[in-house]
Amino acid sequence: MDATGFRRLWDEIDPIGRADTGGYVRFSWSDADLALRAWFDAQAAERGMRVETDRNGNRFAWWDPEPEQVVDPAAPRRHGAVLTGSHFDSVPHGGAYDGPLGIVSAFLAVDELRRDLRATGATLKRPIAIAAFTEEEGGRFGIPCLGSRLMTGAVDADRARGLTDRDGTTLADAMRAAGADPDALGPDPERLQRIGAFVELHVEQGRALDGEGDAAVGVASAIWPHGRWRVVVTGAGDHAGTTRLPDRHDPMLTFAFAVLAARKEARLAGGLATIGRVEAVPNATNAIASQVTAWLDARAPDEGVLGEILSGFKSKVHERAARDGTHVRISRESETPVVEFDLELRDRIAALLGGAPVLPTGAGHDAGVLAAHVPTAMLFVRNPTGVSHAPGEHASDEDCAAGVDALAAVLRDLAC
């Protein structure tokens, strides 16, 4: 397709949730999310696609084949739907493309495939569905890929209902306020059974395609194991002007050490660790904090390295807390093992795309969750800045259009 066709549809969602930082705040179940869901429904309706919202708030638009074309309705695993799509939600002040690119591209790929079927007389043999998964970033409720994890049973529904956002609103209340039913949350094996394969298109979150790869579109090989840990440091709140230095139990000191320790342990072990979020209580300029909560995000090429980073980090931070006279509690919020995408599907797609580069990623995706249940693959669209989870994230309209062409070719290959 041409770049202007991509831009036309992209511009429809571009203003939704854009903040004055130039980034996007599209938290799940917020007004921006609901506006994007309404847009999704309108796009599906325009194409005669049937919309379903599952018990976990994930949205699906279905394009069903004519009944006589279905290969074997009794074998949904082999002949189930080809699912594509991604997520609408963003991290706070994130980029425009992470998530929505996969959904916009999916609708455009459906258009392209339809034109192709009309021109060639070929028919659809498996249903095609477009997904918009809920709370992929964990930007509001803390657990990434929450919608797909609930669907596959990887997260307990009671735990999910009680998760709170920064304002203390629970997921259950946020869903109710948006007109959804939190009591319905839970595993959905029947829906999972209807999916034969999942292909998620995503903006690249590094610069491999722009550099050595030199290609508009690549194929994912694997997702690094990764996780999130909550670090709560408790000390003693006191007056900044009257408390002698030796008398302090300052959790901010332990926290500052933890930021450096995370980086050092990651460097020594050969992985990545980030503390990108912190909350201090009472958060006053002239008071020693009583408590500091920080979130550690750690990722590594394999689980051994991830384990090394974690154990090094924990022991160093506990040692330091003892010196600072503070108390530290480190608890796991989520953890995802290494994901190797389906080898057959990945090689088939790379060949179909004329030998597209195959690359691993350190970013998590719903595709990583679904990969444990259905053959799954990912397409990456070149990002010349390499930036992601920040406003500088970018992909050119031409490359996005190339992504649509690639996705349409994959859908044709798998569903026709």
Ligand code: GLV
């Ligand atoms: C989600 O995008 C993540 O990898 O953090």
Ligand code: MN
């Ligand atoms: Mn994403």
Ligand code: MN
């Ligand atoms: Mn992301």
Ligand code: MN
């Ligand atoms: Mn992600």
